[in-house]
Amino acid sequence: LLPSNLYELSREEKNHLLQKLETQYKSIQEEKLHLDITRGKPSPEQLDLSLPMLSILDEKHYQSENHTDCRNYGVLDGLPEMKKLFGEILDIPHENIFVGGNSSLNLMYDVLVQAMLYGLPGGTKPWKDEKISFLCPVPGYDRHFAILEHLGIEMIPIRLNEDGPNMESVLSLVERNPSIKGIFCVPKYSNPTGITYSDEVVKAFCTMKPAAPDFRVFWDNAYAIHDIESPGERLLNVFAEAQQHHCTDRFYIFTSTSKISFAGGGVACIATGEKNLKALKKHYSIQTIGYDKLNQLRHVLFFKDRKTIENHMKKHAEILKPKKDIVVNTLQKYFSNLGVVQWTNPRGGYFVCLETLPGCASKVVTLAHEAGVKLTPAGSTHPYNKDPKDTTIRIAFSYPSTKDIQKAMEVVSLCIALASLQTMLGQK
Ligand code: PMP
Numbered sequence: 001l002l003p004s005n006l007y008e009l010s011r012e013e014k015n016h017l018l019q020k021l022e023t024q025y026k027s028i029q030e031e032k033l034h035l036d037i038t039r040g041k042p043s044p045e046q047l048d049l050s051l052p053m054l055s056i057l058d059e060k061h062y063q064s065e066n067h068t069d070c071r072n073y074g075v076l077d078g079l080p081e082m083k084k085l086f087g088e089i090l091d092i093p094h095e096n097i098f099v100g101g102n103s104s105l106n107l108m109y110d111v112l113v114q115a116m117l118y119g120l121p122g123g124t125k126p127w128k129d130e131k132i133s134f135l136c137p138v139p140g141y142d143r144h145f146a147i148l149e150h151l152g153i154e155m156i157p158i159r160l161n162e163d164g165p166n167m168e169s170v171l172s173l174v175e176r177n178p179s180i181k182g183i184f185c186v187p188k189y190s191n192p193t194g195i196t197y198s199d200e201v202v203k204a205f206c207t208m209k210p211a212a213p214d215f216r217v218f219w220d221n222a223y224a225i226h227d228i229e230s231p232g233e234r235l236l237n238v239f240a241e242a243q244q245h246h247c248t249d250r251f252y253i254f255t256s257t258s259k260i261s262f263a264g265g266g267v268a269c270i271a272t273g274e275k276n277l278k279a280l281k282k283h284y285s286i287q288t289i290g291y292d293k294l295n296q297l298r299h300v301l302f303f304k305d306r307k308t309i310e311n312h313m314k315k316h317a318e319i320l321k322p323k324k325d326i327v328v329n330t331l332q333k334y335f336s337n338l339g340v341v342q343w344t345n346p347r348g349g350y351f352v353c354l355e356t357l358p359g360c361a362s363k364v365v366t367l368a369h370e371a372g373v374k375l376t377p378a379g380s381t382h383p384y385n386k387d388p389k390d391t392t393i394r395i396a397f398s399y400p401s402t403k404d405i406q407k408a409m410e411v412v413s414l415c416i417a418l419a420s421l422q423t424m425l426g427q428k
Helices: 011-030 044-048 051-055 079-092 104-118 142-152 167-178 197-205 238-244 274-287 293-303 306-335 361-370 401-423
Strands: 035-037 097-099 133-138 154-161 178-183 216-220 252-255 268-271 340-341 351-356 373-375 393-397
Touching: 011 097, 011 401, 051 293, 051 393, 079 154, 079 252, 079 268, 079 293, 079 306, 097 274, 104 216, 104 252, 104 268, 104 274, 104 340, 133 142, 133 167, 142 154, 142 393, 154 252, 167 178, 167 197, 167 351, 216 274, 238 252, 306 340, 306 401, 351 361, 351 401, 361 373, 361 393, 361 401, 373 393, 373 401
Parallel strands: 035 373, 133 154, 133 178, 178 216, 216 252
Antiparallel strands: 097 268, 252 268, 340 351, 351 393
16 A cells, blocks of 8 residues: 655655555445444354353253342342352452442443442542542543543543553652542553553552542453463452552452453443442442342353353454454554554454554544444544544454455555555645
């Protein structure tokens, strides 16, 4: 698409190249494609892996290990065997786990609403009665930002490096400013850059001295066991570290089986310290009589233990790896050493993240959209949808077929080439 001597081309030569690419673009538009690489959804083949779970319960199998009738009300914080399973996934004592409904995002929202309306253990008043803010590592997950914005919590962007958030900024803000009440983290295979926090970063979260007594880390470990490459990356156990520093109540650790079993039909949990657990149970006992224990039972009967889940996750990886490789290899084929775009090659998770030339990301997304390829809106990886340099694009490769991903990446590559060239020529 672009020659290796791109930067040496004269203006006229660049214009000529632009015209050539525009012709290619028009012919792609005529294909009237309908491709979508916006959201990190599991593909139908991935969902098929968990199909046997749907027939694991029947007229005889609806009781838990301790003979709870899972068809009926009760057991607010989850079946013991479900807590044990999450305990094994996260390597956290089952006593510290609260099992919720089908969505970890829902649990994050609940905890924030509880904090806003009633305050959290350690605090002196409800968060709604103060002007408060949260730190948001960027690029980050748009739905975290949406919750904060929805609740009127101010967001302060923090640069996300290869090893986690820039801890110098985090510490200087958190330790000096009592109005900063929390931070959202996706510590493993982060959405969207795919990085995993280093041991030093994890430890720094446990040794920090927040100015706010009710400061919380929302540790969204959505991709805890979601390796694509072998070996996967290792995340230091933040809960074990926090136990050593007597600050387990600083953390709400979330995960779910959304990308293990069924997205939207899985089970989610929160792991945290005793004081938080007690407060959580108090609030949830008003909010619900109990969650879906039949779904919990299905999950424990199907997944059994960590080993069985790990084998299951290998099957996910076999489906995901060729798709991720197509994304990375296509970018490599067209743009290696050109400097117009950089991309990540994560060892797990659901996303490849691109960094374009400044001012180019939204152009690429618009061009792709007009050629029938939907990308996550530019800016959505940043609080208030404002990517100040307009450089970040998130590619979600899991859902489409390999054929569709290949086609989509050809289109996206053409759009990157076009947008980069337009930018270099100073065109809007
Ligand atoms: N957190 C992160 C970082 C995610 O990427 C996702 C799914 N895209 C979620 C949470 C949503 O999880 P759940 O289905 O458990 O609400």
